[in-house]
Amino acid sequence: MSGMKSAYDLAMERLGGESNELTDGQKAALSEIDTKTKAKVAETEIMFDQQLATEADPAKAAMILQTRQQQIARIKADAEEKKENVRQKA
Template identity: 75%
Template sequence: MSGMKSAYELAMEHLGGESRELSDEQKAAIADIDAKMKAKVAETEIMFDQQMATEQDPAKAGLIQQTRQQTITKIKADAEAEKEQVRQEA
């Protein structure tokens, strides 16, 4: 089964890029970025959940929920961009 390619390898092949192995330092940096991202997401969820718990106005609660989701999406996008930078390092 060594002939099977990972989804990442297939995507890189499709995009015309080369798949290369990550160094141990790159893997550790990516794991660190993931850990920090998960912590930021959890912190954000707690903060917005506390706001939601005290909000009586449904319109404001909807805005809080929307802002919560946008914030989490941005945290994840920033982490992905940071991981991509690590992957690009030679």
């Protein structure tokens, strides 16, 4: 393949790993995972921001922020796991 390399390909080169070419189906699946992940993160941010807007207690607000960050991290970790599964299927 000539032309520009993806961030994944460049990272694999730096780490000394082999970069497997992805099929069009895999690329589409990865793109769909990214799109769904962005939507879930946005939905989560909106939900927690609404809770924060109505919370007057600083301790409860801190707990809401912590929970928000944990939820977003979980969403992103799940997405990465799904993406890795797609990459492994050849």
